[in-house]
Structure formats: C-alpha cells, structure tokens
Amino acid sequence: MSASSVHLRRTPAPPRRELDGSTRARRIATRVTGYAVLVIFALIFIYPFIIQLGNTFKTEPNAAADPLSPIPHPFTDASFLRIFDGTDFPRWMLNSVFITILVTLGRVFFDSLAGYALARLHFRGRKALFAGVIAVMAVPGVVLLIPKFLVLNQLGLYDSYTALILPTIIDAAGIFIMKQSFEMVPHEMEEAARIDGAGIFRTYWSVVLPMVRPAVLTLTILSFQGSWNEFPQTLVAVQSPQYFTLPRGVANLVSGSLGAGTQYPLKLGAALLATIPVAILFMVFQRYFVRGANEGGVKG
C-alpha cells in the first residue's frame, strides 16, 4: 500500500459552517504556525545532510570555524582528492558493490524460493520449519557477533569474501515477507499451470513469482539497503583491509587510521559518498521503501 495514495481515499473535509472574520483569521494563523513548526522540523531532519555536503568542500580551519554554514569559504575539493588518493576508498566501494549485488540476488532468490515452499507446497514439517524461521528472526543480531566469528573461524572462512557474503545471503525476515505475499496469489493460476504440465519449479518461477513483483521489488530494495549499510557483520567476518566495505572503511577512517588530526571534511566526504547510492535508490523507489517500512511494522 503506497502511502501517497492515502489521502485520496479520504472523504473531503467535513462541511463547514459559515465562519465569521475573526475565526477565519485565527484559522489562518493556526495554519501558518503549523506550517512553520513543520518546516522547522523538516529542517532539523534535513539540515545535517546539508551541513555534511557543505563542510565536505571546506578547508579544515573553515569547517572548524564555521560549521553551521552550508557554503564553503573557500571552496576546495581537496578532501575528495585525498579520499581517492590517500585512502583505499575505491577498493571499499568496489567491495561494497560486489558484496551488495551478490547478497541482494541471493536473498531475493533463496528467500522467495523458501517463502514459496512455506506458503504453497504441502510437505511434512512445513509448519515446524516456518516456526523455525520465526524463531530465528527473534534472535537479536548484535548478540550474534561472537558466535558468528566463532563459526566462520571454525569453518576456515574468516577473513574472506565468503565470510562477508554467505552468512547474510539468506535472511529469515525476507522469507517471511515472501511467504506472506505468495499467500495472496490465487490458487487458480497455479492449478492452470500444473494442468498444462508445468513442474513445480517452473510454476513457481514463471507463473507465481511474476505475480508478486511488488514484494520482490520491496525485498530487493530492503536487501540492497541492508547489505550496503551492513557494519557489525564486517567487524567479525574480516580483518584484512582488502576486504573492507564502505561502512567498515569509513569507520576505520573515523577512529584513527588517518593518523593525526580530526580532518572532518575528508571524513564527511567519505561518509557522503557512502550515502549517495542508497539516497538515489531511496529517491527513485521511495514508495517501495515506504511499503517496506509499513510491512516492516508487521513484516509481511
């Protein structure tokens, strides 16, 4: 359900009685105040990003002296030159792209496969499995840090791309979303396909899956965003800088690998570049994000 369609569903405002002048003036005043408050709040939510953008192009003394101003004075792109020259930023970027694409593809494929089986196929243990998926979702991620390290270590996967990708390539929440959306699809379609002699995978792949395209898109976007922003997992999966992703690299920049100095313009710039892909994705697919969050409330 796209939230943008909502006000259309609403009935128009209730019929108004005739208003005298002072009441109308008061109403207008209230509305103006309301808008002002709203705009101030919007500023609070947006201004940090504007500050970030502005300070990225400042010199360090300028950033320290005048942090509030969005306009750099003097304007310099020195921090970007240093990001690309003095740090491993391009490498982090490539790693992030590579890992995010694989994880997203994996999640969409495997989550929907499992979701389909749990929603539509009838086999012994299905309910127990679904209960298992739910139980797994209840495990808070942050307590899994040491456990994940132990298992990656034990399997000899620690410090490799596999360690970054494999543990996150399927997530229970995604299975849950997909199961719920498959259940919305009418049974007739499948039965028709089966009568035509299509196998189970074929039915799933070319008949049912296309029917839940919005859910697939939502899952794709959630997975992309989740994987792109993933941080704690990288802490316990890899240690060599060659495997660093953007969040890990930026975190590394922040607390000291630059050596001396605060160097805020550089750090803000790196953080900005790390934010841009998700920001673009958000602008383009906003309604799927919104849908994700609303489903988020119930996750499916």
Added chain:
Amino acid sequence: MTTTSNDPSGPLGAGGTGTPRQRSAASALELRVPVRRWAGPRGADGPAPRRRPNRIYGRQGIAGWTFVAPAIVILGVFLLLPILMALFVSFTNWSGVGSPFSSSTPLVGASNYTHLFTVDGLAREDFMTSIRNNFYYVLLVVPLQTVLALALALVVNGRLLRGKGFFRTAFYFPSVTSSVAISVVFLFMFSNSGAVNALLNFFGIHGPQWFSDPRGVLQIILGGLGIVDPNNPPAALANSHFLSLSTWDWIAGPSVAMCAIITLVVWTTSGTFMLMFLAGLQNLPIELDEASMLDGATRWQRLRYVTLPQLKPTLFLVITLGLIGTWQVFDQIYVMSQGNPAKTTLTPAFLSYRTAFKDFNYGSGAAISFVLFLIIVLMTLLQRWVMRDRDKPPGGRRWFGRRPTSPPIEEQIPVPALAAAIERSRLP
C-alpha cells in the same frame, strides 16, 4: 484493521478501556490483521490443498524440502550452530589461540557468568556500568522516539496539509542511511566547535564538550538545583555500593556524551516509526473523527479519546520495537565513542565485543552476549505479558498458547520476533 473500522461506539465512548473487539485486535497486534488482509479470502491453508491426492503431496514434499534446503543450511550453520558454539565458549576461558573446542581449552564452568553478577571486580563493574548506561539510554530513547514519531505522523497525516510527500520524505530519509555514515556526521556536529555548539552559542549558551564530558545529566541537574555538590557527593551516595557501583554512580543518568548519541538515534529512528504510525492512522475510520468533530470535541480531546485508543496496537508495536532495538545499540558506540568518556557510553553489546576481541577474553564476551540475549527475551516476555493481561478472557488462562485449540501459526508468532528482524534490517 478492518475489525475495528465499523465499531459503533460513540465518538468519545471508545476511549478508556476500549471495546472487547478492539482488545482482541490489540492482542494479535498487527500480525493477524495484515495477514488476513494479504491472504484475502483464500489463505494458504484454504481447504483445497488439503484434499489433494497423496501423489502430489509426495512430489511437493521433495520440492518443498529442496526449496527450503538452502535456507535451512545457511540459517542453521550461521545462526543456530554459532549460538551453540558460543554457549560452549562462554563456559571456557578461551584466549583466542587454537580451536576453542580442543581439549586444551580450559573449562571454567559458570565462572564467566558469576563474575558478571556475584564476584566483585573489574568485570562486574564494567558490566554493571554498561547495564546502567544502556538502561538510561532506553529510558530516554524509547519515549522520545515514540512521541516524536507519533507527533510527526499526526501532522503529516493532516488532511489539509500540502506537501505531504516532501515532509514524509524529509522525516524518513535519515532512517535509510548507513549508521556509520550518519554517526560521522553527528560526530562532526557534536564536536566542541561543531554545529550544535555553534547553534547554542547563537542563543548565548556555552555548549558542553559533548564527547569528552562524562558527567551524568542527573548529577548535573542535582548539582544545578543545589541539592548535591557533584564534585563532592554526600557519603551516603558515594560510599554505598550495590553491584560494584556506588549509589551516586547508579543515579548518574546518561552522560553528556550519551545524550549526543541519544539525539542521533532518536533522529534516525523516528522516521521509521512515523511511517508505522501513519499506516496505523490511515486504517482508522474517518467517520469517528468527523463525528467527534461535529460534536464539538477539541483537537486534543479527539486525539486523546478517539485516535490514541485506536492506535494502541501500533503504539505497542513501536514501543516493543524500541525496547528491543535500544538494548542492541552498537554501531553508533563503535564509531562515535568506543565506550568513552569514562565508560559512560559503554553498552553490553559493545562491552561484549571489546572483551572478546581486545582483551582476548572470549568466554566472558560470550557470556555477556547471552545475558544481553536474556535481557531482550525478558523485554519480549514482558511485552507479551502486558498484552496477554489486557486480553485475558475472564477465568481462562492464555499464556504461551496454552489453549484447548491451537490458533493458526500466524497468531502465535511473537511480535517481538518480527520486531527483532525488522530492527536488524531497518534500524541503524
């Protein structure tokens, strides 16, 4: 939320305790309702499939297990197995050399746990400090983000508002960005000569040195009111100890540094919760609101007696999500403060990480993880208990699904389970 949409109660009558139907809707929280909405008239467990001949059932069995096999393998190996391994390690003194499962790893029984609770020492002090810090963090973040999100949702939901899309985007955008990137921005904003202090300066306030100020806010307030001298707290507070911390330390409140982190978190999560409230608001029957408006109820009365009672399920969901998420704060601590200054931003999650990977004390680190796990489970149970209590039919006991007939699986899903999953994928 169709179950309540045609509720015939009067405009103001719906307040207070709520009608039975509302209460049952609340009990299932969002879960049961949306599942129905999605499943439509033909749910997954519709009658047709059950009458299928065994032949198909068998074929589907093979396909079904094949389809879920990758999920079982990955979730088993990278979720369940590690938990068991860590549970074992929490009973050892593994220092990080060799395999923790070899016979040379010293088994120490429950000592890693007892050192957190019953043995006075640095381990317990650190752990209790982290619990205290996180407690104050939860105490502030959960109410603040809930109220802010609700307020934003109410405003953005206003019928006459122009530019809804813009405001919704503005409020929600921080939620989708990377926790690391946003922490960097806030680190800059809260630096001593950063934007926040510049702004305070504009109003003639000399801002604190945020990330190097370990003073507790309550201590500062007590000092400011002249009740207690923070530099020389009364012996009754400073010398009485409970679980390795003095009473003075326990009542410190969040430190100034922690307040900066609290601001960041409230700012980033409110957008997500605002959308949840929006979804809830959009499912409310508009007639009720209109009726009460014609009855001459004020804006506040409508909110208090009409809207809020109906939003209760969403409210509970948001609070539960908040309770679970706030006990897991890690990324921001790692990037912004590493537990400093003076350990006032140390949280159990970060302490567990640090104990294991920096002090080579993997057993103790794992033990802290499990205690944290337990805390989160307790939060879950607490929430369940609150919900169950409200929903208890007279005379019957409904606790953990102990009912004569088992409800559909969807109804048994603990909401916090979902919440945790969403936390992981959505919140910074």
Added chain:
Amino acid sequence: MTRRLRRGGLALAAVALVLASAACGSGFNKNSSTTQKAGPANLQVLIASSGQAETDAVKQAAAAFASSTGNTVTVNPAQDIGQQLGQAFAGGNPPDLFYVDASRFADYASIGALYPYGSKVPDANDFYQSLRQTFTFQGQLYCIPKDFSTLALEINTDLWAKAKLTDADIPTTWDQLVTVSKKLKAAGITPLATADTRDRLGAFVVENGGWWANKDDTQATADSPQNLQALQFVQMLLKQGLAVYPKQVDAGWGGEAFGKGKTAMAMEGNWIRGAMTSDYPNIKYEVKPLPAGPAGQGTLSFTQCWGISAKSKFKDQAVKFVEYMTAKAQQLTFAKAFGVMPSRQSAKADYLQQFPDDAAFIDGAQYAQGPLTVAKVDSVLADFDSQLGSLTTNGSPQAILQKLQTNLSAALKG
C-alpha cells in the same frame, strides 16, 4: 514459545549439528606448525601509526625493501591495533609483521602469538639493554625494538613571545610551571596540552617519586601518597584551566592541539617532530625537559618492537624485513621523518649530531620510567585511563588511585 516452535528449533539445530560435524574437518589447522615458504614473500605489515608522516615513511621504506629483495610488502595502518590483532590471532591469519607495544607484549607472548626471533638477529646486542629487557619473555628475546621515545615539554615560541615571556620563563619546576601557566592564561592563551592517559600523567607521578607498581612489577603501589599528590597537582592544573586535555580544544591528541596553536605548551614525545614537520610546518617551537617535580626530574619512555606472527609463512623473510627496518641508516631516516629515537646504541652519536635540538628527548632516557609489562594488565590500565578523563570535572584522585590499586593487585596476583 509453543511446542511447535521448539520442535522446529530442535530440528534446525540437529541439521546444523550434522552439517557442522561434517565441516569441522576442514576447519582449524590445529597444532601443526605453519609450513614455511622460501623465495619471494608477500608480507602483510600492520602498524599503529602516529600520523601520516609515519605511515608514509614506513610505506616508503617497505617499498624500498620490496624492490631490493623481490618480495611484496603491504603496509596497513591500524585503526585500533589491539583490537585488530586480537581478532587476527583468533582468526588464525594475523599479519606477518606488526608493531607490538611494550604494554601489550606480555599478553601476546603469553598466548604464543609471537615468533621469538631475537636469536636470529646477529647484532641484537647493539640495541639498548633496557629495551631488549622489555621484550624478553621467559628468558627469550622475542622481538627487536624498532625505536623508542620519551616525553618532553614543547614550547610554542611565538605564543611565548605573545604573552611577553622569555627563555627565563621556561619552567624547570612544578612551581614555575604553575607561575608561567597563569601568565599565559592571563594573556588569553591556553597554557598546556596533556592527555587523559597514564602515558602522560604518569610523568607527573614519576616526577613526584611515585609509580603504579614496585620495581619488579610484583606489587601494586598505586595508592601511595606520592601518586595521590601528583594527580592532585594535575587536577589543580586542569580545573584552573592551566592545562587541558586535547579533546577540550577539539584536537585528537596533544600534538594537534599544539600544532594548531591552541596551546602554548605540549607534553609529547619525540614523535611530535614528524607531525610538526608534515602537518604544522609553520609553528616555531623548542623542546625542553619536563619540569622537575618534588622528587626531581622524571619522564616516561615508550617503545615498540617489530612482532613477527607465530603463524607467518614467511618468517625468514620477515626477519630480513626487521633487520632492514632497524638498520642504523634506516633508523636515522625514521628519526628524521617522524621523530623517533634509534633503538641502536651505535646510532646515538649520529642522532645527536643530526638533531641537537632533541637533547631533551635523549637525555630523558637517563631518568625515564618504562611501562608496566605484565600480561592481563591492559584492561586494568585502560580502566584507569577511562577514569583520568574525569579529573577535569568531579573525579577524585584518591578514588581513582584506590581503584587502580585494587584492580592492579588482582591482576598482578593472577
């Protein structure tokens, strides 16, 4: 949860266990020693850099080594070397070479993470005896000290002149330090940058005749009256605004506060040279010995060694790398680049000739106190450090030292 949930969980757990037992065989390389590889090596080097100057210098030297020997060397500056190494040791693939700080040396050696190569270096005796002693564990010299440093007092001569102070005002005692700081403060200049860590404030303790433990590190002496007096003196400086922690002036460390001209004095080691040259070339400054306390002169010394991982596949090549990096000429290059002092005695004369201004640092070696080198005290000292930050506000020196005494006693016993 319901019975069903539990059954599901059990089923998954069982599956997982089966999988795990199948996979375990391929996992840990249990007790077998690492096979050595001859020929061109790919050496991974992890350093805890004091700044861009050091990172650049080490990278340059490593590249020179690589091109002259045909090996490949990758130098990575660590974010938090303790955390990173800890994880790497447990993960079984630590970098081949890494800095080992004296304070963590005993921890690493005691868990068998270090390869003891002291005996393989032919002229090991050229390194200062006290530094070799620091890196000796159970009678074996584990690693070669790469350099050492001591703390001294840096003075910004421009700010000094701005406050109308002369050379005669350069403080040589605590009393003079207070007097001159008050003058600076009156002139609107923040006097001294120190840091909220034992590695700076410890110098005051030494100057007052105290220390955290007795001479052979077997008993804690943290709650001695000398220590208390020293910390009370520090707190007085901080509270009166005569000294600041770097964070208070938005700097990452004392050198940055000093280099940006935010304070007139800093209490840093010789590493400040490198940072000043590369980051703040316009600041004019002098280096003087730290002012003497009631018990006479005192300072702290620091050293790090080149640790070689016990798991490295290229131990021989790694030893060659260490020899290259600690050769006399190379040490003098590093000294020039980022201001460390050569750990070789044979380099001392050249060093003094090249850096006559650094006499204060080198002289400090005579009365300097080295760090505690006992396993498992790091978390105790880290806790102590975390308390020191509160000296600016409501921290009680007595309570802080009492706590250190308790925790340190416990750590030294066990």
